[in-house]
Amino acid sequence: MNHPLLFRTPTGGRVDRSRTLRFTFDGQAYQGYAGDTLASALLAHGVHLMGRSFKYHRPRGLLAAGAEEPNALVAVIRDAARRTPNLRATQVELYDGLIAESQNRWPSLAFDVGAINDFLSPLFPAGFYYKTFMWPRQAWHRVFEPVVRQAAGLGEPPTLPDPDRYAQRYAHCDVLVVGAGPAGLAAALAASAGGGRVVLCDEQPELGGALLDEPASSLGASINGQPASRWLADAVATLSARPNVTLLPRTTCFGYFAHNMLSLNQRLTEHLAAPAPQAPRERLWQVRAREVVLATGAIERPLVFPGNDRPGMLLASAARSLLNRHGVKVGSRVVLVTGCDAAYITALELQAAGVTVVRILDTRPAAAEHVTRAALAAGLMVSANVTVLGTSGRRRVTGLTLARLAATGEVSDRESLACDTVLMSGGYTPTVHLFSQSRGQLRFDAAQQVFVPGVSAEREHSAGACRGTDGLRSTLDEGAAVGAAAAFAAGSRGVLASYTVQALEGSLRGQPGVLPQPGSHPPARAFVDFQNDVTSKDLALAMREGFESVEHIKRYTTNGMATDQGKTSNMNALGFVAKSKAITVPQAGLTTFRMPYTPVTFGSLAGYDRGDLFDPVRPTPSHDWAVAHGVVFEDVGLWKRARYFPRDGEDMHAAVDRECLAVRASVGLFDASTLGKIAVVGPDAATFLNRLYVNNFSTLAVGKCRYGILTREDGFVYDDGVIARLADEHFHVTTTTGGAARVLQMMEDYLQTEWSDLQVWLTSTTEQWAVIAVQGPKAREVLAPLVSGLNLSASELPHMALAHGHLGDIPMLLMRVSFTGELGYEINVPSGHGQRAWEMVWAAGQAYGMTPYGTEAMHVLRAEKGYVIVGQETDGTATPDDAGLSWAIAKSKADFVGKRSLARPTMLATGRKQLVGLRTVDPRLVLEEGAQVAATPNQKVPMRLIGHVTSSYHSAVLGHSIALAMVADGRARIGQTLYVPMPEGEIPVTVTTTVFYDTAGARLHD
Amino acid sequence: MLLIHCPYCGQRPELEFRHGGQAHVARPADPSATSIDEWADYLYLRENPKGLHAERWRHVHGCGRFFNALRDTTTDVFVSTYRCGEPRPDGGSAR
């Protein structure tokens, strides 16, 4: 072992010293104990240098011990595909075999070429990039931006698909308690005692929060006469035993949304050396809580003075946590710089653990008497009313210079102290992130100089340090009171408790801002935002350049925009801005707290929505059969539709030609089950459809079908489909595949909110019917033997007629309809019989060379007949007349949805695009769909265009290409030559009518 | 995700509902008799208040019914939900 464990205490802490874990950091081997974090294990070896800052690549060590850590960001690598950048070493739980790497440095952490930026830093003040890199014009994108990008960023991104799984679940509870420190535990105990459903979550691996930082020795606090650790163990045991309580450690509540919906991220396997292969890595909880208790604690602020960012300079709370949780001493010779009483306790505990506390430097005239007395009694030396002028050391702090600063700016009593560690405490900032996300109004507590929860917006209560409450007893009592109140408000019973506490405690209060310095521009940089390298000079520059709002200052300097989102920097920046402008902190304003509290893995938010589960798959009844017959599917909405059935290495065009010819010559089989189907039933069904559709349905006889067109109120085509009248009061409405849901929604809308007097009932029957289209001149012959008792002759069952019967033993609604122009039937059978019916028809069709065809052939066949597809020929700006469908409009009707709009002058004006056919001179040339149409040849860009090709195919039966197009005044241009400009040259086309095949329609009525 | 009180089914999560735009917009009894401006107003003009908004929701993955709601668009707090045909509970303007 290269690094002896010089900084591990001989005993104590919550680590399991019987379980030694090995790990590497930047290839160097180390060891730690179960219960260590990567950070604590490295510090146990005296390793403070863990990262490089974003902009200046300054060497950085640990600052904090929790989620607020800005400096010690590492990548953890399990394997090539499981590389996670930007993790805080303070939150990486150690496991045996852990591999971690530092980031944003080259070639090594100790020697980083990027640190040249630090020496050039005068050239790179806040916002420098807005002022340069502008010449020549292309240089930003071509030259400078790539350099900036390479220099920016933190860790290396993952490059291989993430093999891990992520789980999600929803939960409901009476009371959600966020944070399992003393306030949260007391709240959960009180809220759950009466049986209410309580969820308690905490981001750390162990419940307890600040109680985990209490020493086990006599120095530590006692609760109800027991050591804090004992009370904690009992509290957790009590909660665990309650069936109505869900305890979620390693679970961060990161988002607070409207109506008490909160999002939690639970980490399940990241702490394990060898997770089960299928075990989910994380789980997203979305919790709807009747009441919420926020017990999220407070975060200590660093002090801002020149050179405050060297490795070995930590928050006092971090040193305390490392000592008492992990048995790790942060250094050998410690100077504490503080503006907060609570830090005195850390100094006392460190000294008791054998660490030399060189001096306590208090930036205030005096600390509270009881902590000062305790410090002096322990033999600690305290200098009050001092400021820090600077520090020394590059990869580790080696010393510090302090002085007294008179109000006049006069410096006296300058003194240098040698040390290997500097602890800082500027007081604590209540963690009000979630409260603020809930849209509660913050209130500025002038005495404490922090923002605390004011008026709640949701059914929520804050307790403990996050509310600015100071002292363990007040925190516990407040937790209990709030927990009981929340349970009561949620309709269950809470049980109040009160606590007795014995502890030496210091107040959490401090003064945010920058320590006063002599002179107007201090010689060295004092860091406010450590990760983003924002100094007090940068903040001053932003103000000098006229950035008034704190939001502007934040954006211009990037203060608070690092991966810690300002947890340690925002209040100091605000204090500095307020003081500089001689205004109060609330006058300076506050930047918005945004979701998430700490970063959340994309995968956990995506959850199960991956692969085939990204969206539901809707298969048709012939799906398995089609797969067995070599189908190529296409996605249409959620449906998998058969696109074509290639045989023997055919490409799509060959397959489609063959399928089309088979339908024209003999018979084809097509699965039309995806068409939307709506049963419109009731005495007023015909009236209802009359009001909606452009057609007249009163005149549709029972047993007949009619092609219907639906426009929106704006007069533009919305949907179409065949509508069958099954009975006087029963219509079977079909819609386009994609339109089924929106047409039903539109129908329900009119029925429920405009015409609620009509007696009509609407039911979606899309999934109830399998629809098998049998199309082609042999269709009747195929079907006749299967439909005993039905006369399929043209006179008995003409085009657009229907019949009820059986297909073999399967009940059937048979509609003689055609989207091919051939003799055709659509067999509707209950979906459960769909596959069997399909196979029956297929078997019967073998004698006629029956060919299955897909949507591509269907498109060609209908285009040969000039039938439109809504959404292909029409695009939401086409009227029925534009699409050549005005014949369908019942002119006699006084009203229908869209009629008024169709009477607007612009709808009747010339120049509207109208559907026409196009023929190319070269019969083999197939126009590209979407190609544009011009009236005159050889135009220069920008061209004057009059339309576009909507559909275009090779027609095998005709032996030439065909196209449909929307062209301005198209119907008046029939016979004219127009031009389709393509990159390879212009294609002349002749305008035709839209019907290319069997113009008389004889085959349809065969 | 909003929590919405369907007057027919009770409180349900937003995913069960579809928003239906402004409430109390009645289709003219005789559209053909409307002027082009009146008709354009009916088609397109909607209230967009910063404050209380009467709007329609449909419990599409539940009872299927349309109903109305009064919601504050500055907080997303529902003041009330009520059945179609019932007047706006705060007596606010209905076109």
Place this chain on the structure above:
Amino acid sequence: MQKFSAWSLLKEAFGGQQGWQPQWRRATPKAEYDAIIVGGGGHGLGAAYYLAAEHGLTNIAVVEKGWIGGGNTGRNTTIIRSNYLFDESAQLYDHSVKLWETLSQVLNYNVMFSPRGVMMLAHNVHDVQVFKRHIHANRASGVDNEWLTPEQAKAFCPPLNIGDNIRYPVMGAALQRRGGTARHDAVAWGYARAASALGVDIIENCEVTGIRRDAQGAVAGIDTTRGTIRTRKVGVSAAGHSSVVLGMAGVKLPLESFPLQALVSEPVKPAFPCVVMSNSIHAYISQSDKGELVIGASSDAYNSYTQRGSMFINAHTLAAICELFPAFRRMRMLRNWGGIVDVTPDRSPIIAKTPVKGLYVNCGWGTGGFKATPGSAHVFAHTIAHDEPHPINAPFTIERFRDGRLIDEAAAAAVAH
């Protein structure tokens, strides 16, 4: 105006950064202006700049209720492109792209316009048809837009998954190489600085509370939280709050305001070279110069001014991102936020005169206003200066809804069959 350059940076490096001046003057409202722009976003500040720079109107002010650039200008995902379908739209957006290309030099402020290419993914046959229609229409009107096969799309954007192991495989893409991104804050600040230097008063923390009309009904001034200001011309460029401001003059517009969310990941080293959009599955992604993946989500369905949306909207977008870029599944969301987008019935903007004389409006940009900032500001300034629209914004009237002359990009693209 203090000149920004490498030289000025060098000089200030030796001067302790003490020589920098405020980027725009802190103005207090005068009693009267020749014109007032309501709304200090990119569109409003840009309009003020062009009024001063190109139309000689320098006695003008921009009033902003908060801080400039704090609305949608500072909340969007900064995508810039012009490959719209309809000629009216393509002309407007391409006018903007052309101004973007020189904006840093014109303003002497690096807005970091980065033509990294915007690629729109096709996931079904209908997408392919629609994109090809766009491409042909764009080519004929001189707007670049080209079709890429899945393999070409992958070559242009290596993290893209073009395999068939996803629910909606990539069937190709439309690429506009001139499209890209820019630095959103810099656009607001750059326009503000340049406008201020030309004499424009930029007045922050000044909320409009009323619009004054004379006996003939024409605009006579505005009431604000900082007093009444006389003017004969008011240009409203207030995005999500347009309905509220115009309502003060009794003007009702077909607008609804919805929440729209976006998010960024933690910053990483270069991982993503371009902009990718997938309208079909709602994913919009690029990487900022700082290294954050910038991701746009879809909007919530209900009107709201809360600047906050629902979690499931983000979750759906991230699911789509993880499918298309499976390596990013391990990336982490750092920050999420919401804006208020004002949407017209045809999803196209209104840049027009209103029925009230002297009152002009630039609104209805929905989810896509950032890309149009310079072009929209430029033609809006023309409209205000001449009391007549510029030919480019002439189709974007209020009356088009009455007449049914919609410019319906969404309907043209989104109808499935």
